[in-house]
Amino acid sequence: MPHSLLITLPPEIISEEAGLEGVSVLVWTTQPWTIPANQAVCYMPNAQYSLVKRADNSQLLLVATERMGSMAALLGTELESVGTFTGSQLEGGICKHPTIPDKEVPLLPANHVTMAKGTGLVHTAPAHGMDDYSVASQFKLSVECMVDEDGKFTELAGPELQNLSVMSEGTDKVISMLKECGALVKEEQCVHSYPYDWRTKQPVVIRPSKQWFINTxxxxxxxxxxxxxxxxxxxxxxxxxxxxxxxxxxxxxxxxxxxxxxxxxxxxxxxxxxxxxxxxxxxxxxxxxxxxxxxxxxxxxxxxxxxxxxxxxxxxxxxxxxxxxxxxxxxxxxxxxxxxxxxxxxxxxxxxxxxxxxxxxxxxxxxxxxxxxxxxxxxxxxxxxxxxxxxxxxxxxxxxxNKAPYKSLVVHGFAVSEKGEKMSKSLGNVVDPDEVISGGKDASAPGYGADVLPRDSINKLRNTLKFLLGNLQGFDPRVQAVDPKEMHYIDQYMLHLLREYSIKVTDAYSEFDAGRAIRVLQAFINRDLSSFYFSIIKDRLYCEPEDSLGRRSCQTALEEILDGVTRSIAPILPHLAEEVYLHAPGHDEGETLFKSGWIKSSSVWRRPGLEEAVEGACAIRDSFLSSIPGKNAAQYDLTIAIEPGLLFELMESLQEEPTSTSSQLAELMMVARVNLTSKLPRDLPPDAILSHGTFLINLEGGVIREDSPYDIAVVPTSAARCPRCRRYTAQSADCLCPRCQALVSQAQ
Missing domain, CATH: 3.40.50.620 (HUPs)
Incomplete structure (x- = not known):
């Protein structure tokens, strides 16, 4: 905390207080090394300032009135007010520079002066601070830089300081010079905020230099x-x-x-x-x-x-x-x-x-x-x-x-550390990409491959793709695909869902929203494929004749699904997509996915009544499954009673005969047998489970609306489990069901 002697008192102070001599301005700085570059002392125009006399040595000091109590405590002496002025009355005062002989510095107003700390009078070195530089620009002060690019004083600072590092021995020397000339009032250690270089973690020396600017x-x-x-x-x-x-x-x-x-x-x-x-x-x-x-x-x-x-x-x-x-x-x-x-x-x-x-x-x-x-x-x-x-x-x-260089800006986030912090070399929290791809030295850091999603998500996707590839082995869609109109209803329905998925995922990519594309993909895989379709079709895939219409119909849907999913992951998982394409059917060896086009969905896949038929059956299926919580649906016979009307006709499209173990409706329900009737029979066994529900049919944009009720009765099947297909459709446990018996006989 140095003081500077007022060699020219402000005119308004002279007129109010006669006979004042030896008044010093008390300033406070946390960067003593900047004092040789001082060009002014700044005050707050609207604040109150006081001339005070120290009780211990009668020294006259100029400080902010608001800071008198703090200064008295810091100096360990009482301060007697001799006179009080507004900041604007300090205009015209001139101080003697504390370390440079014959140098004079003015008192100047500045709005950046605060009363939070210090004396209310601010040491101003335009070469070493933005606020100080602004004052210099306004009052046309000299901006002398006494510090070189190595952070050392230049010859402009004088022989005592030249070549000294400003942050270390230079600071010590300036303090020593203040003491020698009697300008140092108080020295103390303090901790304060200061700019540091983010790479070296070393303090930054602020200094002016000539630069090239664009006036934006x-x-x-x-x-x-x-x-x-x-x-x-x-x-x-x-x-x-x-x-x-x-x-x-x-x-x-x-x-x-x-x-x-x-x-x-x-x-x-x-x-x-x-x-x-x-x-x-x-x-x-x-x-x-x-x-x-x-x-x-x-x-x-x-x-x-x-x-x-x-x-x-x-x-x-x-x-x-x-x-x-x-x-x-x-x-x-x-x-x-x-x-x-x-x-x-x-x-x-x-x-x-x-x-x-x-x-x-x-x-x-x-x-x-x-x-x-x-x-x-x-x-x-x-x-x-x-x-x-x-x-x-x-x-x-x-x-x-006169125009922007882009039509769209796509702004993404960053991969972050386990603490949610941005990865940075300076923080040392960067994960090596080679380690992500190939794994670390121990088992705690597994490799994720070149394509990275959350591990559980990518494993689920890979398992789905493996299921699709495995069940398409030996299938050539170019010669064995089934016409969409001849496919099973649930297979046609999956093509309908695939089309809806294709539209959603394409829209997401068109918005450059990879996150939404991934969410759409995960929903399709988890809800529509794994939890629904795959669990229903396994019997048809594994137990039907290899070249049967039912199995080929299913494979036709699976091939379209595989193709659509593979193309939809290509922008974010290119390596996995290309790997799948190399093993997928339907194209010549050596072709690449990335020259074969985007998802190829077809409007032909949408048929009137198809969606309502399958979703109506799914509504009945949900009612059935909720009536046997935790039980195996395959061990039950299901009777569905629907009064004559639109819903009954839709269910008849899935099962034409009154009772069946092999209809599309039985497959969808995953039960041993389905009985389709207009009214529940009176002779139901006492252990039958009854439930009721309704399904709203909405066709042709709301032109046809029908709230259709249905009743279901669930009875444990009396049939035995077939050793081959494991469905409960055999007469006894030691013989095949009629379907499997016929297939085995043909094979022999």
């Missing part, structure tokens, strides 16, 4: 207008992008690094004036095109700045100039990528973009851009690029073309 304030309105025509997914990211754009009043495009694309500028040796114009830039562009951007550092300046370019630029001899050392901000590099890639894609390409991308959903199949609309369909990146690539691309494109 003039572009913001145009950029905001252009964004209104851009689709943002998710839409919630739009407000974040607009807020970041609004906060950016300028864009510093120069960086001081040893790598990157150089800024092609030359500087005059004496004046430091920059030489950059269309002539110099065109010449450098030609050199970069021929030799690459590294030639900026490798070629002699005479080649970079030849005589003819100097003449066109009306500049002096080449010996007057040096090449610039700064490189372009990488976000300017990547932000200008649209200029290189958003061109018409038809020049000399033997394979049209449409055929190359034919496996994608239709909205994603377009060429990247056309001459008539040179915008990308989508830019895809993580949410951190809302202030990076997305924004730099927008600003550069709007500046040059």
């Amino acid at each position: 304030a003039s572009l913001k309105d145009k950029a905001t207008e252009a964004l209104q025509k851009v689709r943002v997914l998710p839409e919630s990211a739009r407000s974040s992008l607009l807020a970041m754009l609004d906060r950016r009043t300028y864009w510093c495009i120069s960086r001081q690094r040893s790598w990157g694309v150089p800024i092609p500028v030359f500087y005059h040796r004496e004046t430091g004036e920059a030489l950059i114009n269309k002539h110099t830039v065109s010449h450098i562009a030609d050199l970069f095109k021929e030799k690459g951007s590294d030639c900026w550092w490798e070629l002699p300046i005479e080649t970079l700045l030849p005589a003819e370019v100097l003449k066109k630029s009306k500049a002096g001899p080449v010996t007057d100039y040096i090449r610039g050392e700064d490189v372009l901000d990488i976000w300017f590099d990547s932000g200008a990528s649209w200029a290189a890639v958003l061109k018409e894609e038809t020049d000399g390409d033997s394979e049209e973009p449409e055929s190359r991308l034919s496996w994608l959903p239709a909205p994603l199949r377009k060429p990247l851009a056309t001459e008539s609309d040179p915008r990308a369909d989508a830019y895809v990146e993580g949410k951190d690029q809302l202030g990076g690539w997305f924004q730099s691309s927008l600003l550069t494109s709007v500046a040059v073309r």
Whole structure:
């Protein structure tokens, strides 16, 4: 806590308090090394300030009235108020710099001064703080930088400080100098917030340097207008992008690094004036095109700045100039990528973009851009690029073309650690991709392969695909597929569900919503396939004759399902999809999935009454299963009673005869036998389980609506379990059921 002697009292204080001499301004700083760069002392214009006298040594100090109590406690002495003023009355005061002889610094108003800590008077070094720099800009103060790029004092700081590291011995030396000149009032250790470098974890020295800027304030309105025509997914990211754009009043495009694309500028040796114009830039562009951007550092300046370019630029001899050392901000590099890639894609390409991308959903199949609309369909990146690539691309494109470079922005999240934190090299919580794919050194880190979803989800998917592939062994859909109209109703119904799934998953990909695509996939696999269809068709697959209509009908549905699921996972699980395609039937060896098109669903799969017939049967099935909780449905005979009407006709399409063990309705119910009647019989056994329900039939968009009641009776079957098909349809436990007996006899 140093003090600076007021060598010129503010005029208004002199007029109110005569005879005051030796008044010092008491300031407080947590960065003593910045004091040599002090250019002013700032006060809050609307605050109250007091002249106080120390009880222990009669020293006169100027402090904020609000801070008197804290200062007295800190200094360990009473402070007597001699006079009180408003901050604005301090205007015109001039202090003596505490460490630099003959240097004077003014008292200046500033709104960033607070009363939370310190003395209410703030040491101001414009070269080392943004608030301080703002004060210097407003009052045209000198911005002298006494610190070099290595964080050491330069010769401007004087011989005592030159070459000392500001964060260590430099700080100690400044404090020592304050003590020697009697300017240090109080020294204490404190902990406070300070910027640190995220890579090295070392404190950052803030210092000024000459940079190249783009004035984005003039572009913001145009950029905001252009964004209104851009689709943002998710839409919630739009407000974040607009807020970041609004906060950016300028864009510093120069960086001081040893790598990157150089800024092609030359500087005059004496004046430091920059030489950059269309002539110099065109010449450098030609050199970069021929030799690459590294030639900026490798070629002699005479080649970079030849005589003819100097003449066109009306500049002096080449010996007057040096090449610039700064490189372009990488976000300017990547932000200008649209200029290189958003061109018409038809020049000399033997394979049209449409055929190359034919496996994608239709909205994603377009060429990247056309001459008539040179915008990308989508830019895809993580949410951190809302202030990076997305924004730099927008600003550069709007500046040059008055339009956004993209039609859509797709913003995704990140893989996070087990603590939910973003993975970062600096934090050391990054998982090695090789370990994810191949596994770690011990069993606790299994390998997940190149395609990664949650392990349980991908295992479920792989098991589903294995079931489909296994049951399609030996099936060739090109010659053995069954016409949809001849397929079993439940197989046709699955094609209907496959079509619905195809539409939903295609819509999800068209919205670039991979998460929704995965949820749709999981629902189809878990609910429609595993829990429903697969459990019903196993008897037909395993026990029917190999080339029977029923089995081929089922395989026709399975092949379409396999094909649809495989294509739908290709964008997110390409390796698995291609592996499945290599073993799937229906195409020649050596073909690849990624040149064979997107999901091929057909409107033919929708038949009037089909959905209602199967879903009506499923409603009856749910009532039946809920009446025997925990029991095996295969051990029961089921009687379904429906009064004559539409629902009865639909059930008759699944079972034409009054009683059957092999009808489509019996298969759907997974029971030993189904009796279909218009009324429950009176002679039901006493152990029969009765229940009732209704099913709403809605056809032709609501034109036909019928609330149809049904009754069911569930009775334990008297039949025995067949040793071959394991259904309860045999006369005794030691003989085959009639169906299996016929099949075995034919085989022999």
